[in-house]
Each structure stands twice: as C-alpha cells, then as structure tokens.
Amino acid sequence: MSLWVDKYRPKTLSQLSYHDSITQNLRGLSKSGDFPHLLMYGPSGSGKKTRIYCTLNEIFGSSIEKLKIDVKTFVTSSNRKLEFNVLSSPYHLEITPSDMGNNDRVVIQDLLKDVASTEQVDFSNQSSKRHRFKIVIINEADSLSRDAQAALRRTMEKYSSNIRLILVCNSISNIIAPIKSRTLLIRIPSPTPNEIGKILHNITEREQVQLSSGDVDKFYERLALASNRNLRRALLSYETLAMQSETINISSNQQLINLDWETIIKSMAKDITTSRNVSTIAKLRTTIYELLSHCIPARIILKTLLFDLVDLHHENNKLVEEVVSTGSIFDERLSLGTKSIFHLEGFIARSMVVIDKYIR
Amino acid sequence: MSMEDELDFQSSALFNSSVEQTEIETFALQSFSPSSKPPLKIKLSNGNTLRIPYKEKSNNEIFTDEIYQDTYINMDLLMKKAELHNKVKENDKKINAMKCTKNEVKSSQIWTERYRPKNFVQLCSAGNDKQYRSISLWLKRWSPIVFGEEFVQSDLVDNLGRPHHKILLVHGPTGIGKTSAVHIIAKQLGYSIQELNAANSLDALPQNDKSSTSSALKLKIINALTSNAINLKNKNKPSCLIIDEIDSLGNSNEVVKTLTDLIYSDQKAYSKKMRKEQDEKKSKKHLLLNRPIICIANDIYNYNSGKLGPNPMDKLRPISQQIQFKKPMTSTTISGAKLSGNAVKSVKDHLMYINKEEKLGLSFQDLGEIVDICDGDIRACINHIQFHRKSIKTNSIMDVQLSWFTMVDQLFKRDPQLSKDENFMRLLDKYMNGDGKSVSGNSNSFDKVIKGAFNRYLNTVYYQDDSLKNPCELSDWLHYYDQFSGFNQMDLSQYYPITSLKIWSLFSEINPNKTQSLIPNVRNLEYESNELLKTNKTIARHAVQNLPINTQIALGNKDISCEFLPYISKMFQPSISSKVKSNLNDIEKKKIEQLTKLVKDFNISLEHSKDFETGLISLKINPNWDSIVNFENHLAPVSFTSLSKQIQFNRQIVFPLITAELDRLEMIRKSANAKRPIEDEAEVKVKKVKLNGNSIDFFKGQYQEVQDQTTTEQNKTARIWVKYNEGYLNAVRKNIGWNDIWLA
Structure with a gap:
C-alpha cells in the first residue's frame, strides 16, 4: 500500500480518470450483469488490469479484493507433477500461463474444466442470476502456445454458462482468429501526457510533494514522455524523484531519472x-x-x-x-x-x- | 629232530627276535627320544638288510615343544613374526603392482579413477582454491560439536558451535572435481563418508508405497548421520553425509523434503536447547543435527531433467550455504580484471602429471587444446587423453575424429594449393559425408562450431578489410541456422553444414592469424552471462514473491527487472543528511518512515555480509537485486566501483535509520498490545481456573488483586470474553459476566 503505484490505483470504475468512453462501456457491461468473454489489449502501463479489477468490483462488490495466492498442482498425462501459482478471490482467479512453459495446454484445459464444472452458488443473493459465473483472468495471453489457444476456443463455448474469460495481452497479433471472434476486444491505449500530468498533479497535492517553482505542466509532460506514456513507470519514477531529493527541481534542464x-x-x-x-x-x-x-x-x-x-x-x-x-x-x-x-x-x-x- | 628243523628254528628264532628287537627299538626311540643314532640295520632272513632311520623331529614339533615346555606364549615374538610376515606380503603386493603398471598389461583401470586425487595436495585447483578453502572452513566449524574441540564463540557459528547453515550445497558444471574435493577434504578433516547418490538413494526402499518411501529415506539419512562407522579402517570416525548429484536423484524431491524436515526439527531442538527446557518427551522428538551434510549438484537453478513442477533446489537453497565451483578458464571480467588466470594452467599441470606418468610425451600446447575441446571438464580431458593416447603419440589425434574445435579452424582456413571451388567441394564432401559428419550431424557439437565461428569472425574481418558487408550476411545465415536448430518437429541437422560452408566462403583466408581477440574473454562470455542470468532471474522472482498481492497486481509480471527493481533501488538511496534521527528535518523523517514501510511490506531484510576473503563488510538488501540493477559496463553512466562505493556509503546512513524506525514501530505495536491485557488479565485468570479446575483457593488469592481493578466493572456485570479451543474450528467465544462465574 505504500508505493504510489499501489496506493493511487483506482478501485472502482468511478475513480478511473481517463478513457471515459471505455469506462462508460465497462459500466454498462457490469450493469447488465452478464458479459461476454473479454480480450483486453494495449501497451503496458496503460491500465488494463486496473480496469478489469474495477469492473469486477462493480459486479461482485469489494469481496473481489480478498485476494490470495494458491499453489495448484496438476498431474500431466505423463504422470508428472506440475505446480503453479493461482491468484484468486471468491469470484475470480488469475493465472499466468507463461509460468508453465510448454504445458500450458494441459493447465488451461484442466483448470478451466475444473472451474467450469462447479457452478457458483450464492446463497445470499439467490434472486438475481447474475453471479452465476466465475471469472478467469489469463495474463500474457499472447504468450499462450497455439495448442493452448486451440484448447481455449472449445472451452469458451462449452462452459460459457459458468465461466467468463478475460484475456490480457499487449498485442493481439499472436492470438488466433477463432479466439478473437469469440471475445469482445477492448483496446486500452496509453494515456496521453496530459492525462498522466493530471494524475501526477493529483498525487503532488495529496502527498504534498515539494516542487521548485516553474512550469509544472511542462515537468509532468516531460516525465510522462520520458516514461513512454507508461503510467506505471511514470508513477514509479515520480516517486523515486520525490524520494531522492527534498524538493524536485522541475526546470527543464534538470535531468529526470534515467535507468x-x-x-x-x-x-x-x-x-x-x-x-x-x-x-x-x-x-x-x-x-x-x-x-x-x-x-x-x-x-x-x-x-x-x-x-x-x-x-x-x-x-x-x-x-x-x-x-x-x-x-x-x-x-x-x-x-x-x-x-x-x-x-x-x-x-x-x-x-x-x-x-x-x-x-x- | 633233524638238522633241518634246527636250522629252521634258528632262522625263525633269529627272525623273530630281530623283529621284536626293532619293535622295541622303535618304541624306545619314540619314548625316550635319544640323540641321533645311526640308522638301525636289520638283516632279514633272506639276507637283505633293512635300514630303519630314526624319526627326525620336524620344526613344527620343536616349535610346539617350545610352547609346551615354556608353558607360556611369547607374544612379542609372535607379533614380530606376524608383522614381518605381513610386511613381506605387502611388499610383494607392491612389487607386483609396480610390475603391472610398468607392463601396461593391467592398465584396465580408467585413468580418471587411477588419477583420482588421493589427498588435498593432489587436488587440481582449476581456479577453485577459494571454494576448497570455504568447504574446509565450513567443515572445520563443525569440529566443536563433532570432535569435542573447544569452540570459540563467534558470529560465524551458533551457540552450539555449528555453522549457521547446516547444509553445504556445492554446485558447478560437471567434471571439475566437486565430488573429489568434498571427499578428500572431509576425509582429511577426519570424517568417514556416508554417501548417498543417484545409484543408491533408491536402494532398499519400498518402491511402490509412497508414504513409506519417504520415511524409509528419512531413516536412512538419519542413520547415516547418527551412526559411526564400524568399519575397521574408519573406527570411531564421525560420519559426514554426502549427497551426490542431488539435482538428478530420482527422488530428489523427497530427499530435499527430508532435509528440510531435518533442518526444521533441528531448529526446534536448537531453540529448545537454548531455552534449556527440560521437556524430555518433546526434545526426543526433535533431532539435533550434529553431523555435517554436504550436497553436490550440477545446476541448482535450472530444472531441465524433464521433470515438471517447482525445482526441489528452490527449497534447498535457502537452508544451505552455497559454494559454486567454476569451470577452469582464463577469464577476465568485462572490466578487464583477471579472475582466475591460473585455472587453466593448473588443469594443464594436472594433465601434464598424468602425461609424465603414462609417458605420453604431450606438450603443454597439446594439453591446452585438449582442455579447449573438453570445455574445461577435467574428467573429460583425462578420458580424452586415455582414449586417444595412441594417436596422440603419433600427433594425429585431430584427424582421427574431427572435433568441433578443428572444424572451426578449418572454416577459417583456405588451402592455397586448390582453387576456391575445389576447396569448397572438398569441405562440402567432408561435412556432408566424411568425418565432419560426426560434428555437423550432432546439433550439440555443431552448436559449438557455430559459436566458435561467431566468436572468431570479427577478428578475421578486422584484419581483412574491416567492412561490414560480411557480418551482415553472416547474421542472415545465423538466423537461418537458429531457425533450423530450433525446429522441434523434425531433425533438420542435415542442413547445418550449409551454414558452416557459408562461414567458410565469407571469412576463410589462407593464413588465418590467431592473434589477440578483439573481444576479451570471448569464449566464456556466453557461459558467464548465462550463469548470471539464471541467478538474477531467481533473485527477481524471489523479490516479486515477497511483495504483497495487491502490489504484485499493480506492477504486473513483465517488467520487474527493467522497471520496478531499478526504481526501487534508487528509492533506497535517498539523500539523507545525517545518521542521527534527531538531526533530520521533517521531510527526511517522512522519507525514512516511508522506506521503513516499504521494507516491511516487501519483506525485505537489510543485512550485513562479510566477504570471506577480503573481510570487507558490506550492507546488502535481501533479496539482493544489486546484481540486476548495477552494470559494470564502460557505457554505464557511473563506473561500477564508484557506483558501488556510493551505494555502500548511502546505505551506511540509511540502513541504521530504517532499522531504528523498524524497532520503534515494533515497540509501538508491543505497547499497543500490552495496553489491552490489563483489562484482559481477569480473563486470563478465568481461563487458568477453568484449566486447573480445583484451584479455587488460588483463584481467590488472585481475586484480591483483580478486584481492585475490576470492582466497578464487576458491579455492572462487565462482560468477559472466554475463548474455548482458540484456533480450532469449534472455537467458541461467549460473553460471561463476573457474576456468572461467582455464582457457578
């Protein structure tokens, strides 16, 4: 909670600050209570994951934040043990298939079948049918092998009543066409320097960061551009700057942090x-x-x-x-x-x- | 009576009497044992003379006589005789053995075994002297508990006089003498060795039943650790468990689990002992480790033996002290400092010794090439020499079987006698069909060829024309090769030679000069960078795993090492003006507080570490990401040495502040906890009563004290929380008033 990246991460859709039209769409999606499989893509540090969690928060409430990491074990066909980490809450789980190397197909099949075959039962909320499915987030979906993607496409249709997939990746060029057609593609572009500037400004006020006098907006813009419009990086480098010196010299000839x-x-x-x-x-x-x-x-x-x-x-x-x-x-x-x-x-x-x- | 009769009688009487006489005589001889007499002559009636010699006494009889006569055994004499006898026997054996080796008839023994070093002096250093010393240092630290030596309290050993890590993990590439070194050092320090390796770790274990396998294994390991060898030779020597090839054991998972269990129980037992608890029953359960365990592995990071799942080494690494053996190589760091210049030379010396013993007549240069071919693997070198010793003598080893090394040479050489086409065709034939096929057909060795060529082409171009055309073309062909070698479905190795021929046509020259390479240490660059990469990856993974879950999500998985870690490490170098907290201004105080929070949240520990050799103390962060973040390149903004100095200087200021802050937070937490119990004291006592049942008197005694504090509450029937079975599923908390207790 102490890093700014973490501290100022929006938790709900209403806290999101840029890409308003996408936020609107996501809100509409969550209102309907049901949504298709999603494929979120865009450059890193643009807020894909944040938006996903905000949407989930909107649908399932704050219990989505009760996260834990489990180690799941699978036995492959050749009788070998396979362990990998699964991050999960009561309503969703998140996997990173690149942890598993070549065996991602087996994991995808087994895990999804496992999840899909057990129906979600929510006693507290029986009247509404909207909590009947479980979300599976697959990180770095572009690193999934062809086999694993092929295994996904059938699963997506077969178990669509119990399971919703959210694929996250940087580019969709590696994703096979059948999956693209089965998912709703949402592209999250990088925030503009201006948008990053606003976020940074907000933090400046809340954290009471001391800035030297000068053109503040120019400084934010420089910071945003130096971090390739990657919001995560911009925040990290801003925090580092703040940590390194008492007042940040924002004049344009001052060096920003270079890695x-x-x-x-x-x-x-x-x-x-x-x-x-x-x-x-x-x-x-x-x-x-x-x-x-x-x-x-x-x-x-x-x-x-x-x-x-x-x-x-x-x-x-x-x-x-x-x-x-x-x-x-x-x-x-x-x-x-x-x-x-x-x-x-x-x-x-x-x-x-x-x-x-x-x-x- | 007739005359005949009388004669007859006479003769018969004579005969009879003579027989009687001899009988008597022999009897007399036996009973009285007279001194030497001339042999008895007997004339038989038929005129023949019979000589009966006196029985001669044998040596044996004299010997026994001696014993019996003296009625006691002369032990000294016996011993001397026996010893002499043994010596003669031994000498005979030695002579025989010498004869055998000289005749070369019985040299069936593999040379790697014959020339396995017998003692420390014989060990081939191969650039690993430091490692040898660390092993013996570590083993030496056990001596207080193993041999009962007096031990000196120091921060290197725990309070029982054992090193902090109870397991030593020795790792490094194959054939550089890990096993030999460990065995010899342990032996020389007076241990008898109990070995567990891939061959015997599964022996005598029930194969099918999984649960009993691990318990049997545990028993086996514990037995090895606790029993002393009864073997005559190693009488009463303490044992030292060596687990060889731990990464390739069939049941390495179980072995590692057993080891971790052992360490865990040892820690329990240790802390118990430190607290001097007298609980006999429980301390029996936890075994205190008092014998060293050494594990030997090839690769503790990669887990490529085809098994899936987490690497068992991951669990072993944190509980063990690691010593890495390095390949012998004359390597220089990127900055140019020599690392282990004498390593290769020592290997060569070792080989030279064998060379002399076997009278092979190799020169140092030949040996150097052999070391190159075998990639620094000493065992492979010795095998190589043995296998090729005949051909070495005629100096034609390089042609008997084409090595990758020669192939690279050939690729850069053009025969001036032949035209370019003829030359090309000859090489083509050689690689496609001839002896070159052994190299080009084998993806592993061909990989070495390509790497070798890759390492050399720049020099060639540099001396040829320094144009960039050929390197560009080469990169296309390297891509071609990379594609083909990475193709899994089919074996495309028959296409490999094309790449090598291309290299030949691009770079070959008539007089390839083997001068100084443009890139220092070019041959080992890849190996070194791979090793470093493995270590760094583990560190990065470690660092991420320690983060809180939410931060993990916020950071994503991908760019940890190129974004998060560099920034974090810069955050840990704030500009702080003073070491003393009271001298800081508010902003700096705030920074320290923030950093402390980070340290707590990210499970980072700040450590002092002391270098074995130099004794320099440096401050480190654990997980230690310095090796990821800091570069020692000539292009880096700050030079490596000044950078590390700067970091150390900064840490000397920051670390104490953070630790102080951590302590302060801990105090606050404790005092916050301490405030509550005053009210809860009553509750605790209620519990005690419940437990003891009969000690109402005790309770009444306590009551007086409690009453003072709780009189007001009592009147109001203050609620008291009572916990049953705390921590279990059926735990119950219910409200009980004071009155309920009093009245009950």
Whole structure:
C-alpha cells in the first residue's frame, strides 16, 4: 500500500480518470450483469488490469479484493507433477500461463474444466442470476502456445454458462482468429501526457510533494514522455524523484531519472552512429551480454536501441525508414529464434551499414 | 629232530627276535627320544638288510615343544613374526603392482579413477582454491560439536558451535572435481563418508508405497548421520553425509523434503536447547543435527531433467550455504580484471602429471587444446587423453575424429594449393559425408562450431578489410541456422553444414592469424552471462514473491527487472543528511518512515555480509537485486566501483535509520498490545481456573488483586470474553459476566 503505484490505483470504475468512453462501456457491461468473454489489449502501463479489477468490483462488490495466492498442482498425462501459482478471490482467479512453459495446454484445459464444472452458488443473493459465473483472468495471453489457444476456443463455448474469460495481452497479433471472434476486444491505449500530468498533479497535492517553482505542466509532460506514456513507470519514477531529493527541481534542464540500462543503450546507439566498424561491434557484444544477463529481455533491448537510433537521426527520413525496417526484420528473428545474441549483433551490423549509406 | 628243523628254528628264532628287537627299538626311540643314532640295520632272513632311520623331529614339533615346555606364549615374538610376515606380503603386493603398471598389461583401470586425487595436495585447483578453502572452513566449524574441540564463540557459528547453515550445497558444471574435493577434504578433516547418490538413494526402499518411501529415506539419512562407522579402517570416525548429484536423484524431491524436515526439527531442538527446557518427551522428538551434510549438484537453478513442477533446489537453497565451483578458464571480467588466470594452467599441470606418468610425451600446447575441446571438464580431458593416447603419440589425434574445435579452424582456413571451388567441394564432401559428419550431424557439437565461428569472425574481418558487408550476411545465415536448430518437429541437422560452408566462403583466408581477440574473454562470455542470468532471474522472482498481492497486481509480471527493481533501488538511496534521527528535518523523517514501510511490506531484510576473503563488510538488501540493477559496463553512466562505493556509503546512513524506525514501530505495536491485557488479565485468570479446575483457593488469592481493578466493572456485570479451543474450528467465544462465574 505504500508505493504510489499501489496506493493511487483506482478501485472502482468511478475513480478511473481517463478513457471515459471505455469506462462508460465497462459500466454498462457490469450493469447488465452478464458479459461476454473479454480480450483486453494495449501497451503496458496503460491500465488494463486496473480496469478489469474495477469492473469486477462493480459486479461482485469489494469481496473481489480478498485476494490470495494458491499453489495448484496438476498431474500431466505423463504422470508428472506440475505446480503453479493461482491468484484468486471468491469470484475470480488469475493465472499466468507463461509460468508453465510448454504445458500450458494441459493447465488451461484442466483448470478451466475444473472451474467450469462447479457452478457458483450464492446463497445470499439467490434472486438475481447474475453471479452465476466465475471469472478467469489469463495474463500474457499472447504468450499462450497455439495448442493452448486451440484448447481455449472449445472451452469458451462449452462452459460459457459458468465461466467468463478475460484475456490480457499487449498485442493481439499472436492470438488466433477463432479466439478473437469469440471475445469482445477492448483496446486500452496509453494515456496521453496530459492525462498522466493530471494524475501526477493529483498525487503532488495529496502527498504534498515539494516542487521548485516553474512550469509544472511542462515537468509532468516531460516525465510522462520520458516514461513512454507508461503510467506505471511514470508513477514509479515520480516517486523515486520525490524520494531522492527534498524538493524536485522541475526546470527543464534538470535531468529526470534515467535507468542505467537505458543510458547504456543510448550510448550504444551513439557508438553505432559515430564509429561504424568491426571493433565497435566487438565492444558492443560484451555490452549486450551484460544487458541480457541483467534480465533485460532481448526484444526490449532491440526496441530501445532502435528508438534511440531513430532519435539520433530523426531529421533524416530515408535513414529512419530503413533503420526501422531493419529493426522489424530482426525483431521477427528474435521472436522466432532462440539465440538472441546473434540477432542483436546482426542488427547492429546491419544498422551500421544503413547509416553508412546515408551519412557518408 | 633233524638238522633241518634246527636250522629252521634258528632262522625263525633269529627272525623273530630281530623283529621284536626293532619293535622295541622303535618304541624306545619314540619314548625316550635319544640323540641321533645311526640308522638301525636289520638283516632279514633272506639276507637283505633293512635300514630303519630314526624319526627326525620336524620344526613344527620343536616349535610346539617350545610352547609346551615354556608353558607360556611369547607374544612379542609372535607379533614380530606376524608383522614381518605381513610386511613381506605387502611388499610383494607392491612389487607386483609396480610390475603391472610398468607392463601396461593391467592398465584396465580408467585413468580418471587411477588419477583420482588421493589427498588435498593432489587436488587440481582449476581456479577453485577459494571454494576448497570455504568447504574446509565450513567443515572445520563443525569440529566443536563433532570432535569435542573447544569452540570459540563467534558470529560465524551458533551457540552450539555449528555453522549457521547446516547444509553445504556445492554446485558447478560437471567434471571439475566437486565430488573429489568434498571427499578428500572431509576425509582429511577426519570424517568417514556416508554417501548417498543417484545409484543408491533408491536402494532398499519400498518402491511402490509412497508414504513409506519417504520415511524409509528419512531413516536412512538419519542413520547415516547418527551412526559411526564400524568399519575397521574408519573406527570411531564421525560420519559426514554426502549427497551426490542431488539435482538428478530420482527422488530428489523427497530427499530435499527430508532435509528440510531435518533442518526444521533441528531448529526446534536448537531453540529448545537454548531455552534449556527440560521437556524430555518433546526434545526426543526433535533431532539435533550434529553431523555435517554436504550436497553436490550440477545446476541448482535450472530444472531441465524433464521433470515438471517447482525445482526441489528452490527449497534447498535457502537452508544451505552455497559454494559454486567454476569451470577452469582464463577469464577476465568485462572490466578487464583477471579472475582466475591460473585455472587453466593448473588443469594443464594436472594433465601434464598424468602425461609424465603414462609417458605420453604431450606438450603443454597439446594439453591446452585438449582442455579447449573438453570445455574445461577435467574428467573429460583425462578420458580424452586415455582414449586417444595412441594417436596422440603419433600427433594425429585431430584427424582421427574431427572435433568441433578443428572444424572451426578449418572454416577459417583456405588451402592455397586448390582453387576456391575445389576447396569448397572438398569441405562440402567432408561435412556432408566424411568425418565432419560426426560434428555437423550432432546439433550439440555443431552448436559449438557455430559459436566458435561467431566468436572468431570479427577478428578475421578486422584484419581483412574491416567492412561490414560480411557480418551482415553472416547474421542472415545465423538466423537461418537458429531457425533450423530450433525446429522441434523434425531433425533438420542435415542442413547445418550449409551454414558452416557459408562461414567458410565469407571469412576463410589462407593464413588465418590467431592473434589477440578483439573481444576479451570471448569464449566464456556466453557461459558467464548465462550463469548470471539464471541467478538474477531467481533473485527477481524471489523479490516479486515477497511483495504483497495487491502490489504484485499493480506492477504486473513483465517488467520487474527493467522497471520496478531499478526504481526501487534508487528509492533506497535517498539523500539523507545525517545518521542521527534527531538531526533530520521533517521531510527526511517522512522519507525514512516511508522506506521503513516499504521494507516491511516487501519483506525485505537489510543485512550485513562479510566477504570471506577480503573481510570487507558490506550492507546488502535481501533479496539482493544489486546484481540486476548495477552494470559494470564502460557505457554505464557511473563506473561500477564508484557506483558501488556510493551505494555502500548511502546505505551506511540509511540502513541504521530504517532499522531504528523498524524497532520503534515494533515497540509501538508491543505497547499497543500490552495496553489491552490489563483489562484482559481477569480473563486470563478465568481461563487458568477453568484449566486447573480445583484451584479455587488460588483463584481467590488472585481475586484480591483483580478486584481492585475490576470492582466497578464487576458491579455492572462487565462482560468477559472466554475463548474455548482458540484456533480450532469449534472455537467458541461467549460473553460471561463476573457474576456468572461467582455464582457457578
């Protein structure tokens, strides 16, 4: 409860501050008492989960917040034990299939069947029929294997009287078409810098954060943009700023908090631009290895590096175009392959060639 | 009577008498044992002479005579004789053995066994000296309780003189001498070794019945820990349990469970002992661990043996002290500092020793290549030498079986005699059909080829033309290879050689120079980064699991290590002006309060840790995410050393403040709890009465005191809560007034 991310997280639909039209729709959905399977997607830190929990709160009341973590055990067909964490309340449960690796199909099948075959009985509220189903939230649905998604589609229809699925993912490109057609797709875009600014301003007042005099809105905007319009990140970095110094200097030349790994990637981009030769590649390889070993996912490295390169050359449209196309090629290779170091280094070499072509 | 008759009689009489005489004589000889006499001559009636020699006394008889005559046994003499006898026998054996080894007839023994080190000095250090020392340090700490040595109270051992972690977990890659080291060190410190490994952990256990399996296992482990060896050689040596290959035991889950149970019961027993409780019955139940347990594992993070579910090592790790063995490699850190420069050399020295013993005539360079081929695995090296010793002699080992190492060499080399096409065709034939197939057909070794090539191509390009065209093309082909090798449904290994041929056509040159690599420590980069990644992942997971559920939801699962942890670690470095709380201003106080809350909510513990070697004390956060957040790269904004100094400095200020704040909160909580019981005191006493039943007198005595406090309440029939069966399902709370109790 002590982190701002947690403390100022809206609990009900009425507390939500942006994307009003989506909020309206969700409210309508919850009023009807019944709703279709949902597929929430959008960039991280845009408030997908928050909206889901707010909706559930609207439907089931505050008991949705009585959360606990269980360890469930499954026995697979080959007689092996499989344990994973399930987060649950009386009305819903939440799973993250990427915990289970290749066996997500078995888990999806077993768990959903298990949940679906037991009907919810609510003695206190017998008159209304609207509490008859249980919600299952599946996080990172885009990392579900094809098998598991195929297993989902039948389950969704068969047990639709007892169970509602809410799939959460960043992009729906990995979701198979049958599932898309069975769900209501809701896209939650990232909040605009202005919206983030309002939220930050609200916190400033409630927490009595000391800001130096200056253009406050400009500061909020800078903070929002620095965190890629990711609200979660914006809040974290704002809290860190507040923690580090008594009064936050909001003048525009003051540095915001930069994460070390981002700084490193930024200087990588500079190196790529300035010294385009083999020895740079050799130097950068050690850097990549270190980033990877510090749990920074390869695709995030590639993405950050690509955007930093684009930033450096934003006046040269042709170059940007080609660098981005190179980046997307290698992004695909990263997600298809397993040896990320090959592809990251390949991207560096290729983008050096591209920059060479336009700058010289 | 006729003459004939008389003659006849004479002869017969003569004959008879002579026979009688000899009989008598022999009898006399036996009974009186006269000294040596000439043999008795007997003339028979037919004219033949018969010689009857006196019986000679045998040595044995003399010996027994001696015994019987002296009526006591000369033990000293006997002992000496026996000893001499044994010595002769032993010498014979030794001579025989020497003969055998010299003849090379009986060298059927595997070399890895023959050259298994026998004592500490023989251990091949392989860059793990520090680890060896830590093992012996840890074992040494047991000596107070095991050998009854006097123990010195220190913060390294608990009050009974045992190390804090009762289990030592040694882990590292295969074949670098974990088992040997542990065995030797334990032996040299005077333990007899009880081993439990994959081969015998399932022995003598009922196979089918699960419940009894674990209890049998437990019994087995406890037996191993409590019994002393009766074996003559190790008489009265305390035992030390070594669980080998714990990560690949068939029943590793149960073993680990048994160990955790043991540790748990040990903690109970220990705390009981510390409190000096006399409850005999209960203390019997909890076993106090007083023998060391050492577990050996290959990989304590990955759980890839095809089993699903959580890794049993996850449970073992927190209760054990870990020592990681490292592959011998001449490695440098990214910043350039040498880590274990002599590691490879020590391995080579070890191999050289074998080389000399076996008279193989290998040079240091040959050995270096062997170490490379085997990837630092000492056991594999020795096996390699033994297997190839014949071919090594003729210096043709590299051609007998194409190793991945050679293949990489070939890929970067072009034969000047042949045209490019001919050269290509020759390699193609070699890899598709010839001896190269053994490498290119095996995805594992081919992976090494590709990695080797990947590690080398930059150097080649650098010396060739420094253009980026070829590296770009290579990246496409690496993608091709990555795709094909990751394809699970089918074995596509027959397409692998294409990648290698492409590498050849891109980078081969006539005189490949093996000069200094552009990237320092290129060969071990991947291995090291993987190891670090595994550790960091565990730390991140640990950190997340400790968070409260709501925070977990708010943070999401994905970006923990690239967003949450860096920010949190920055939050823990606030700018605080003073170490003393009273000197702080309000805002700083508030910050400390917030941080304290975070520490409490996130289950973070602040720890002092002391480095084994340098003795430096550093402040750490547990789970220790420093290794995730801090980079030691040349591109990092602040250099690693100054960053860590800065962090330490900051923590020295912040940590005491937080701990003080934690203590204060604890005090507040306690006092809040303490306020209530004054009123509840009566209740407690009611309970006591209920329990004792007969001690009304006792109650009356207490009543006087209580009455003073509760007279007013009593008059108003104050309600008293009475709890029955607290903590159980059928718990009941009901209101009872004072009067109810008095009247009843």
